[in-house]
Amino acid sequence: MMYWLFDWWQNLEDPALKDALSPLRIMGYVTFRAMAGASTSFLLSLILGPKVIRWLLELKIGQPVRDDEVLKEQRKKAGTPTMGGLLILFTLAVGVLLFCRPGNPYSTMALLGACWMGAVGFIDDFIKVKKKSSDGLPGRLKLMGQLGWAVILFVYIDRINTTTQLMSRDLLLPFMKNPLWAGMPMLLALAFVIVVVLGASNAVNLTDGLDGLAIGCSNAVAVSYLAMSYCAGHVIFADYLQVPYIAGSEELAVFFGCLLGSGLGFLWFNAHPARVFMGDTGSLALGGAIATAAIMIKQEITLIFVGGVFVMEAVSVVLQVASFKLTGKRIFRCAPIHHHFEIIAKEAAEREGRDVEVVETLVTIRFWILAIIFAILGIATLKVR
Secondary structure, eight states, X not given: OHHHHHHHHHTOOOHHHHHHTGGGGXXXXXXXXXHHXXXXXXXXXXXXXXXXXXXXXXXXXXXXXXXXGGGGGGGGGTTOBOOTHHHHHHHHHXXXXXXXXXXXXXXXXXXXXXXXXXXHXXXXXHHHHHHTSSXXXXXXXXXXXXXXXXXXXXXXXXXXXXXXXXXXXXXXXXXXXXXXXXXXXXXXXXXXXXXXXXXXXXXXXXXXXXXXXXXXXXXXXXXXXXXXXXXXXXXXXXXXHTOOOOTTTTHHHHHHHHHHHHHHHHHHXXXXXXXXXXXXXXXXXXXXXXXXXXXXXXXXXXXXXXXXXXXXXXXXXXXXHHHHHHHSOOSSSSSSXXXXXXXXXXXXXXXXXXXXXXXXXXXXXXXXXXHHHHHHXXXXXXXXX
């Protein structure tokens, strides 16, 4: 919407009026709109956060906690308002609608991806709250909802002119200048998109287990993809870094600016002790948005580096389940892996007579540090080719 001001200013025929309103040209800069979107989404989150929390409390939308002896410390969180992902989605949408270029296919699809996956998560959260159980939407139906977006995304990007010209079915790897596999068969390319969408969304969902953990790691990923999106849509930077140039994808930098602002605003209320949880509404939306953007700028494999914490969480669950089914033994004290470290840190704190209550914050901050390092590594892959 704000870009219209720049467009209107450009088309002014009165030289005097155009000169007087020349500050409006700043709306044409992607960097400014990314910062403005981040600031707007953040401030809006701070303003609306307390109202949303009160609203969720009035509706008695509390977080159900699974009955697990290993996670008995988590039981005290039962009843904390969930579905806080609605706050993330709303402030993100406002920022995107205000500052992204109207009609841009990349920012539009990224926002739609967040909303679609957020809707799947919302249904899951609603069922959990209604049943007062940790069992939400049946796995089969949840998977169908995620698959639906993956198919829509693939069909769409396979027909965008700028992406098609760059062979959207190419498999690109970090550190390599040329595609590892140029022109994959349609079904294989579709399967690849499905794996990225399902992997990213479910990995963020698994990470959402400690106060501030998932949103803090998502913020680091947002900064990394903000930089990569800007480079992908800048013809000079793309040529210098030898990454695919995708005209118009620079608007994803504005999108990720808004996502960062929304994430920081939500973290304000989600930091330990959390006043609200994002629920599947937020975690699936974040994962869906990140996966959608990564696919559209051909940086899917880089997501493994950028989202290293999410990968660790997902792999820990896979290994734990596989080990238990095959050998009857568990590799970790508890999965996802953040609970493994939480348990170990609490036992150490009890032995040493330290405050056990701060252990959750300790584990969360250390995971944030890892997330920042992974995000930096992801950006570094742009140069090392």
